[in-house]
Amino acid sequence: MKEVKQIIDGIQASDGDGVQLVRIIGTSFFDSLDPFLLFDAFGSDKPQDYIGGFPSHPHRGFETVTYMLAGKMRHEDSAGNSGVIESGGVQWMTAGKGIIHSEMPEQEEGLLAGFQLWVNLPASHKMIAPAYQEKSAEEVPSESRGEECTVKVIAGTTRLGTKGIIENNFVNPTYWDIHLSQSASFEDAIPVGHNSFIYLIEGSVIIGQRKTLINKGQMAVLGSGASLKIESQQDARFLIIAGKPLNEPVERAGPFVMNTRREVAQAFADYQAGKLA
Ligand code: MN
Numbered sequence: 691m692k693e694v695k696q697i698i699d700g701i702q703a704s705d706g707d708g709v710q711l712v713r714i715i716g717t718s719f720f721d722s723l724d725p726f727l728l729f730d731a732f733g734s735d736k737p738q739d740y741i742g743g744f745p746s747h748p749h750r751g752f753e754t755v756t757y758m759l760a761g762k763m764r765h766e767d768s769a770g771n772s773g774v775i776e777s778g779g780v781q782w783m784t785a786g787k788g789i790i791h792s793e794m795p796e797q798e799e800g801l802l803a804g805f806q807l808w809v810n811l812p813a814s815h816k817m818i819a820p821a822y823q824e825k826s827a828e829e830v831p832s833e834s835r836g837e838e839c840t841v842k843v844i845a846g847t848t849r850l851g852t853k854g855i856i857e858n859n860f861v862n863p864t865y866w867d868i869h870l871s872q873s874a875s876f877e878d879a880i881p882v883g884h885n886s887f888i889y890l891i892e893g894s895v896i897i898g899q900r901k902t903l904i905n906k907g908q909m910a911v912l913g914s915g916a917s918l919k920i921e922s923q924q925d926a927r928f929l930i931i932a933g934k935p936l937n938e939p940v941e942r943a944g945p946f947v948m949n950t951r952r953e954v955a956q957a958f959a960d961y962q963a964g965k966l967a
Contacts, residue, residue: 692880692918694902696720696911700731706793707742710734714889714909716808723885723911724935725810725861727752727947731889731907733759733803740802743794748966749785750957751816751947753809753858755865756781756793757844757929759891761802767791768967769820775804778827780844780865782856786811786818788957788966805889807931811860813938813949825855838874842867846932849878861933868930870895870922878930879916886912886932893926904928 700714709732714720716728734740743763756763757780765781766772768790775781783789795802811818825844833841833852845854846864854865862881870876870893880886888897888910896903897910897920904910912918918930939949946957960966 691898692886692912692915693898693900694904694910695913697902697904698909698911699907700909703730705730706744706747708738709742709744710739712907722940723887724937724940725933726807726885726887726931727810727940727942728806728808729889729909729931730806732805733801735801737799740795741798744792745794746790746792747945748788748790748957748961749783749945750788750960750966751785751953752811753782753784753860755783755807755809756804757807757865757867758804760804761800762796763793763802763804764796765791765793767820767822771822773824775824776826778830778842779825780830780856781822781824782845782858783822784811784818784820786816786820788960789820790967805929807865808947809858809861809863809933810936810938810940810947812936815860816948816953823856830855835876838871839876840869841876861936864930864932866930868920868928870920870926870928872922872924875919875921877917877919880912880918880930880932881934882914882916883934884932885935886930888912888920889929889931891927891929893922893924893928895926895928896921896923
């Protein structure tokens with residue numbers, strides 16, 4: 691059974707044009723959890739915390755995953771794609787060899803909340819053509835386990851056989867958004883060998899046989915073992931995210947994540963030469 695290996699609180703950070711967020715993966719305290727390079731939680735009802743958004747910027751070599759809990763985010767990219775991600779919707783963008791995009795709040799007031807996860811691509815696929823999958827809340831399968839547990843299955847397959855809406859054969863990710871009512875429990879399994887973590891959106895839970903307590907806003911890095919047991923102390927909502935580690939060298943600088951310094955330098959050169967658009 692999986693036990694908690696480490697608890698991460700994240701740090702306050704600002705990115706894009708002054709967007710206030712909590713960075714949980716991708717800090718000097720917790721650099722990465724292969725294949726995950728970055729995990730940000732943003733959430734505020736103060737427009738000055740988010741209104742600047744993330745104006746036009748490039749990416750190469752990995753995937754960005756945006757999952758919205760509240761509010762609306764408009765994206766546009768150099769491949770001609772655009773759309774609005776709304777509450778409960780997800781965008782899984784494969785930057786591949788390069789894309790330039792903007793991610794801007796569609797609203798001028800009210801609550802804006804969600805997550806961004808960066809998922810590394812294997813060396814063999816870092817230079818593939820960019821692509822994205824965008825799904826609305828209605829398209830994300832929702833698995834009901836009685837009245838006390840609901841699982842929104844963005845990626846991966848649950849033990850009851852519900853398959854996620856996102857296709858990804860690079861790291862075969864799991865991305866579940868789970869609601870548990872008070873004093874309920876959730877049991878499932880994560881593919882053996884995958885790295886995994888839990889992030890508490892609301893409430894508190896206890897994990898594994900050692901019954902480690904995790905509170906709102908905390909991330910728990912999970913150890914090996916396949917089976918997962920999570921019990922709620924009060925109404926709780928949490929994400930379970932897992933993926934196959936790539937075990938490859940990582941060289942990152944800003945929006946580019948490659949395997950060697952030379953490749954990162956090439957990414958900057960290509961961006962400056964207008965080759966990412
Ligand atoms: Mn971006």
